[in-house]
Amino acid sequence: MHLARFSLAAAAAPLVGLLEEEGRIVALGDAGDGLTLSALLHADDPADRVRRCARGESFRLDDVRLLPPVERQEVWAAGVTYKRSQVARMSESEAAADHYDRVYTADRPELFFKSTPERVVADGEPIRVRSDSRWTVPEPELTLLVAPDGRIVGYAVGDDVSARDIEGENPLYLPQAKTYDGSCALGSSVLLADGPLDLAATTITLTIERDGATAYEDSTDLSQMKRSLEELVGWLTKEYSIPDGAALMTGTGLVPPDQFTLEEGDAVTIAIAGVGTLRNPVVQG
Structure with a gap:
């Protein structure tokens, strides 16, 4: 449904x-x-x-x-939930590599605020590269729609667009790397939860097109996540009330090569099996 x-x-x-x-x-x-x-x-x-x-x-x-599937719901995100993401974060931030290694293995996950609902980009609308970033990538993520009492009510496709050079310069710059105009996109389709997802069967595919050709394409599945979906929701709501519910991005396992960055005119398509598809053009600064 x-x-x-x-x-x-x-x-x-x-x-x-x-x-x-x-x-x-x-x-x-x-x-x-x-x-x-x-x-x-x-x-x-x-x-x-x-x-x-x-x-x-x-x-x-x-x-x-x-429209995006949020009304009064804040959008939050989790980081370093896949092994591939841990490796990428350690690579981009040599000085803070130990921090990313420790958060991957720690009981407490990395959680951060991503967007207010009115700033969420809809399917078909442009995502942005910050004018002061030289290395920006999309991050395809299963996104949970969470009820005020912490139940997972639905699933959507999300793109946690990130300025990796800004985050890599200093982990304290994370809010600037993650939260800016055009950095959060959500697909319109919401799969209503009727039971746990089959993680191994739920594949995520990222395709980036440039000048009419595929510049990057890769896929993974949710079984590669280190943490459970319920665990991430539990930490989000542990000391933080969500009276209207919330959307929670669950991390990415797809990271383009270090030399790759989004450019003006690119098109990013994220497809999650059984959940939906999100496609956005890219604009610069």
């Missing part, structure tokens, strides 16, 4: 809909009746509520504007 937020016009109130085959979406009721993403995150049984409320009008996807 896949959901999406959408609007019928630029000034129209957003709706939440159930995605159907044949390129259509069915509104979950009407605007203003409480059937928002936030309401679904508060529901005891979100899937049951969706089934009972999928009674609205049906629209062609070509006739609506799809």
